[in-house]
Amino acid sequence: MSSWHSTAALWAAVVLSGLYHGANPGMGWPLAVSAALMERRRDALPKAIAALGAGHFLAMLAILLPFSMMTALLIWERPIRLAAGALVIALGSFLLAYRRHPRFLTRVPPHRLAFWSFLVAMAHGAALMLVPIYLGLCAAGAGAGHAAMAELMRANSIQAVLVAALHTFAMVTAGGLAALCVYSWFGLKALSAGWFNLDLAWALSLIVVGGLAIGLAA
Amino acid sequence: MTVRPDPTFYASPALAIQAPPETLAYTLMLSPDASKPDGLAVVDLNPASPSYGKIVHSLFMPYRGDEFHHFGWNACSSALSPMNGHPFRERRYLIIPGIRSSRIYVVDVKGGPTAAKIHKIVEPEEVFAKTGYSRPHTIHCGPDGIYVSTLGGGGKDGAASPPGIFIMDCDTFDIVGRYEIDRGDQDKQYDFWWNLPRDYMVSSEWALPPQFENGIVPADLLSNKYGHKLHFWDLRGRRNVQTIDLGANHQMALEVRPAHDPVKEYGFCGVVVDTTNLEGSIWTWWRDKDGKFRARKTATIPPESADPALLPDLLKGFGAVPPLVTDIDLSLDDKYLYVSCWGTGELRQYDVSDPMAPKLAGSVHIGGIARRTDHPGGRPFRGGPQMIEISRNGRHVYWTNSLYSTWDDQFYPDGVPAAMVKADVGANGELTLDKDFYVEFPEGYRSHQIRLEGGDCSTDSFCYPSAR
Numbered sequence: 001m002s003s004w005h006s007t008a009a010l011w012a013a014v015v016l017s018g019l020y021h022g023a024n025p026g027m028g029w030p031l032a033v034s035a036a037l038m039e040r041r042r043d044a045l046p047k048a049i050a051a052l053g054a055g056h057f058l059a060m061l062a063i064l065l066p067f068s069m070m071t072a073l074l075i076w077e078r079p080i081r082l083a084a085g086a087l088v089i090a091l092g093s094f095l096l097a098y099r100r101h102p103r104f105l106t107r108v109p110p111h112r113l114a115f116w117s118f119l120v121a122m123a124h125g126a127a128l129m130l131v132p133i134y135l136g137l138c139a140a141g142a143g144a145g146h147a148a149m150a151e152l153m154r155a156n157s158i159q160a161v162l163v164a165a166l167h168t169f170a171m172v173t174a175g176g177l178a179a180l181c182v183y184s185w186f187g188l189k190a191l192s193a194g195w196f197n198l199d200l201a202w203a204l205s206l207i208v209v210g211g212l213a214i215g216l217a218a
Numbered sequence: 219m220t221v222r223p224d225p226t227f228y229a230s231p232a233l234a235i236q237a238p239p240e241t242l243a244y245t246l247m248l249s250p251d252a253s254k255p256d257g258l259a260v261v262d263l264n265p266a267s268p269s270y271g272k273i274v275h276s277l278f279m280p281y282r283g284d285e286f287h288h289f290g291w292n293a294c295s296s297a298l299s300p301m302n303g304h305p306f307r308e309r310r311y312l313i314i315p316g317i318r319s320s321r322i323y324v325v326d327v328k329g330g331p332t333a334a335k336i337h338k339i340v341e342p343e344e345v346f347a348k349t350g351y352s353r354p355h356t357i358h359c360g361p362d363g364i365y366v367s368t369l370g371g372g373g374k375d376g377a378a379s380p381p382g383i384f385i386m387d388c389d390t391f392d393i394v395g396r397y398e399i400d401r402g403d404q405d406k407q408y409d410f411w412w413n414l415p416r417d418y419m420v421s422s423e424w425a426l427p428p429q430f431e432n433g434i435v436p437a438d439l440l441s442n443k444y445g446h447k448l449h450f451w452d453l454r455g456r457r458n459v460q461t462i463d464l465g466a467n468h469q470m471a472l473e474v475r476p477a478h479d480p481v482k483e484y485g486f487c488g489v490v491v492d493t494t495n496l497e498g499s500i501w502t503w504w505r506d507k508d509g510k511f512r513a514r515k516t517a518t519i520p521p522e523s524a525d526p527a528l529l530p531d532l533l534k535g536f537g538a539v540p541p542l543v544t545d546i547d548l549s550l551d552d553k554y555l556y557v558s559c560w561g562t563g564e565l566r567q568y569d570v571s572d573p574m575a576p577k578l579a580g581s582v583h584i585g586g587i588a589r590r591t592d593h594p595g596g597r598p599f600r601g602g603p604q605m606i607e608i609s610r611n612g613r614h615v616y617w618t619n620s621l622y623s624t625w626d627d628q629f630y631p632d633g634v635p636a637a638m639v640k641a642d643v644g645a646n647g648e649l650t651l652d653k654d655f656y657v658e659f660p661e662g663y664r665s666h667q668i669r670l671e672g673g674d675c676s677t678d679s680f681c682y683p684s685a686r
Contacts, residue, residue, distance in 0.1 A: 026303035034300045037683045038415055038481055099219055100389070101304045106362035107454045110301060110417050120303065188229035188682050192298060197221045197306045 007140045013133045014163050018170025021056070021126050022178070024202075025195050028052040028117050029175035031110075033183050033191065045179055048113055053172040055117025056126070060164035062118075063127035064134050068156040071138045078217050081139065084131045085213030091125040092206030099199055125206055132213030134163050139217075223305040226672040228295045231478040231550045232684035234610050234673060241267075242331055242671035243607070243616060244289075244312060245638055247276070247663040250623040252283035254662060258314065260331045261638065261657055263614075263670075271655045275332040279323060280339075284316025285623060288667045290357030292324070292364060292388055295678040299361035299414055307388060311337055312669065313364055315354035318431070320345050322354055322366075324391050338391050348393040349384040352376045353427060356409050358679065364388055365397065367410050369427060376427035381407040383421070402458030406445040409474045412453050414681050416480060419451040420503065420511075422471040422487055433624040436532060442466035442493055448474070448503060450511045462513045464501060467494045471501070475548040475555070475676070477573070481683040484573050486555055487513070488546040496521035496536065498543035498559060502573050517576040519543065522562050524588035530631050539587045542629075544621055547606040547675055551684075554579065554647065556615055560602040561629065563589045565617065565641065567649045580649030582641055585619060587629060593639060594653035601626065601634035607668040608675040615641045615649070620664035636665035 021027050032048035070080050102123050108116040121127050138156050182190050228234035241264040247257045257278040262269040292311035299305075314323045320342035327334045345368075346352060353370035364386040370376025382404070383397040398404075408424035423445020429435050438444060446468045450460040464471055468489045476485030484504035491498060500517040519541040526534045533539060542561035548554070548570070555576060557566040563586020568576035583591045585602040593599045601619035608615050619637045620626050626634040636659035640652045659665055669677065 025300075028300065028303070030298075030300035030303075034415060034682055040481070101302075103362045105303070106299065106301050106360075108301065109454050110415055116301060189233060191229050191682070192223040192225075192227055192305070195223050195298075195305060197219060197304075199219070199304075199306075 007137065010133050010136045010140065011166070014130065014167050015170045017129060017133070018167040019174040020205075021121075021167075022171035022174030022176075024198055025178075025191075026124070026198065027056070027120060027126065027171070027175065028113070029179040030191060031113060031116075032175070032179040033188075036183050042183075045183055046176065049172055049176045049179060051113035052117040052175065053168050055114035056121050056171055057164055057168040058114075059118045059121035059127045060130060060167060061160065062122070063131060064160035064164055065157060067131055067135065068138070068160040069153060071135065071152070071156045077139060081132070081135045081217035082214055084135055085210040085217065088125070088128055088132055088210030088213065089207050091128055092203045092210060095125065095199070095206065096203040124202065129206055129209055130163060130167060132209050134160060136213065136216060137163065219306045220308060221306070223298065224293070224307070224309050226309045227293075227298050227305055228673070228678065228680065229298050229682045230684045231552070231680050234295065234678060234680070235550050235612065237610055237672065239611055240609060240670040240672055240674070243638075244327070244669045244671070245618065245657070246286040246289060246314065246666040247636060247659060248286045248620070248623065248666060249282065249662060250626065250664050255279045255282050256284045256286040256316065257663070258312070258325060258334060259659065260334060262331065271657055273657065273659065275334060276660070277325060277334045277336070279336070281319065281321060283319055284321055285318035286314060286666060287317045287622070288356050289314040289669060290364075290677055291359050291669070291673070292391075294359045294673055295680050296359055296361050296414055299681045302361040309673065311391075313357045313366070313386070313391075315357070315366065317353045317355055317369060320352045320354060320370075340391060340393065344393055345384075349396050350379060351381055351384055351396070353381070358411060359388070359677070361414065363394060364391075365410070367407050367421070369407060369424060369430075371426075380405045381426070383407070383410060397456055398458070399455070400457040402449070403447070403461040404449045404458055408445065408472055411474050411476050411485070412679060413476055413480050413483065414453070414679055416483060416505075417453045418505070419453040420474045420476065420485060421449045421451065422474050423447050424470055424472060430622065431624065433628050434532070439469055439491075440493060442469060444469040445471055446489075447471065448487060448513055460511050462503070462511060464489060464513065467492050468499065469493055472544065473546045475546055477552045478548065478550050478675070478680055479552055479684045480680055482552065486546060486548065486570070486573070488543040488557065490543055491540050496538055496540040498541035500543070500546065500555065500557060500568070500576055502576075504573070514574070516574055517568060517578075519557070519559060519566070522588065528588045530587065530629055532628050533587070542602075544604055545606050547608050549608050549612040550610055550675055551612060554612065554643070556606050556608060558603040558606055558617065560604050560621055562586050563591055563602040565603040565606070565615070565649075567647070569647070579647055582649055582651045584639065584651065593637075593656055594651050595656050597656055599637050599639065600632065601630050601637070605667045607670055609670065610672070610674065613643050615643060616668050618665035618668060620666055623664070626664065634664055635659070636663045638665055638668065
């Protein structure tokens with residue numbers, strides 16, 4: 001696979017994972033439906049989605065930025081990518097074995113949507129899922145030459161913000177669309193009818209992403 | 219864990235009203251003298267069935283002397299809370315506490331009416347050790363756990379420290395611990411309920427165990443020592459944010475019934491007796507725009523004078539029967555509030571479309587201390603209307619007749635054999651007793667709370683409004 005192709009595939013993965021996270025009711029779009037219905041104002045829906053997006057974006061940054069610092073250590077590039085892959089697999093396996101949801105998530109006051117979204121993305125490894133993809137992008141970009149360390153760090157932090165922003169944009173789009181459909185056309189019945197238990201799929205996708213990261217880095 | 223949400227979880231009250239009608243009721247049976255174990259009766263409510271109105275299965279407990287009272291589900295519509303993100307539990311287990319023994323039974327009702335079986339028993343020692351509370355009572359399924367109110371605190375008589383609420387794990391049924399971080403002025407406990415999206419809880423007060431376990435204490439009642447306060451809580455902050463004293467003469471503030479539609483920020487509470495005039499009363503509480511809670515008496519029910527020869531010793535001196543408002547229940551459309559007058563033997567139906575001005579819309583008489591009205595089918599009905607449950611569609615109202623073992627004996631010395639009856643609600647709200655519905659219970663038992671298959675008007679809490 002050429003470098004151009006793999007870069008495009010990695011960016012596509014950033015978008016697809018965003019759509020996946022956004023469409024998953026567990027990441028919060030039902031809160032936007034609830035907000036619009038409770039406040040009896042349609043514009044409460046985009047406001048709630050924006051707050052959820054903000055929390056999600058911050059969670060992505062909180063995980064990606066530390067890794068962007070580490071990417072400057074070029075000689076450690078492969079071990080870092082292998083370790084990140086292993087970490088994601090470990091979380092996926094943990095979620096597979098331990099199917100309980102953290103109780104504290106339901107104890108966040110309902111008006112603190114961004115905070116809730118941040119905690120959910122952290123607790124479920126939504127941000128961690130992006131790390132292997134992000135590291136792949138950094139590696140693809142670094143092939144060009146031997147940039148100065150400071151320059152590389154700067155470029156990689158910008159890359160982290162871009163990845164988080166694009167991913168969040170996709171997440172907000174999918175979640176917003178789901179919320180809008182239920183609110184405007186399908187009605188609340190669709191909420192329970194269309195809600196599937198994604199625990200298994202979620203844990204497996206973490207394992208697959210981690211496995212791919214290790215496969216590509218090795 | 220299931221792949222799809224339980225079909226009996228409803229996002230809004232409107233969806234619950236439209237759901238298929240219930241075909242089973244679960245009714246608690248208690249042995250008032252503890253000579254037999256308490257039990258759970260499964261009653262057939264399917265009019266097309268040959269066993270309609272009959273007990274099709276009874277499950278008796280391995281211990282005696284539990285004194286069953288209230289109970290609830292392990293999971294309900296609150297599982298669809300958008301903050302939960304994981305509505306994949308089944309409505310499958312009934313959590314049944316014994317208020318005398320402090321033992322809690324978890325009964326698995328999956329697999330049809332005759333399959334009910336004990337899944338787990340939480341022994342009283344675990345309740346005492348992990349919570350410092352005793353005498354568990356009301357059960358509500360929250361999105362993060364099962365909330366249990368208790369009537370007793372610490373010490374042998376349950377009065378050494380205040381009672382409160384504790385939380386049980388919704389998967390393992392282990393006790394997690396106390397709910398309260400700051401209880402404020404709350405020192406007694408009875409019922410509680412909440413508004414999940416608005417994030418508040420309301421709790422009420424009956425009395426401490428020495429004031430009820432061996433019967434009502436007339437001296438305490440006449441000196442206004444029973445509960446008369448409502449407590450409002452920051453639900454997730456677990457703090458008492460406001461206490462409203464209804465006035466000391468308003469003795470025993472029992473059932474708390476918030477509007478089911480979470481967009482409405484009001485609810486009701488029933489007060490058993492006003493010690494100045496023996497009235498029963500309905501109170502409306504609400505939250506103002508400034509976030510403060512208020513409460514006002516919005517309906518009163520007068521006592522009825524009676525020949526002292528017909529009255530138990532407790533009431534002879536008054537020559538009157540107090541209505542004794544012991545239970546209230548609100549239909550899922552928030553339109554009708556049903557009120558038990560356990561003393562006078564009347565079930566009242568109030569139109570509460572305007573919650574600040576309940577209008578008496580219907581009434582049926584059955585039982586009563588002095589009236590002693592028989593069931594229209596011809597059979598006797600001792601006691602009075604007590605625990606009420608309303609079908610999700612609002613067309614049927616079921617009730618039983620026992621209040622509490624020792625109090626039954628004081629107000630109805632001739633005994634209160636178990637009964638469960640039904641009234642139908644017509645298209646325009648007209649309330650009529652069904653003369654053909656009269657559930658027969660085993661000899662020597664009394665009947666208490668009723669739960670309906672798939673949820674009812676006093677279990678499910680909804681996270682989304684009915685309409686926009």
